Amino acid sequence: MIRDGDCVAIFHSIHRVMKAEKVLKGQGFPILLIPAPRALHADCGLAIRYASADRDAVEEVLAAEGLLPEEIHVKQGEQYLKIG
Template identity: 40%
Template structure:
């Protein structure tokens, strides 16, 4: 069962901005390396509980944060 989602970004600036905003809204997140099953590129993504998916998406959109993907992720 998929319990986590990840967000991938085009820039580290957006990772840090998103991390700050989500923590301010008390959403439990973790920054992790982008899984190789998602992208071969090096980089950092944000992992969070799938139950917060819609809320996180709305926060990204309302704050005009550019992201590459927001998708379920199974470890």
């Protein structure tokens, strides 16, 4: 479900993650709402997965909407490295 190099955005509210999903899909981004990986702590249990190539554009849209995630991680092998 999550490929190497994919970004995973963690939100601490189900409302924020759902709003972020709606905004990003409305902008045409190929994002996916996923269960938060067990290796990452997410209060709401959900995360948004997107390609690292879209990272700057995704974060720009989320910032404009006041919906920046609490944490962003990139998958590398079996690990998730915190970025940003």
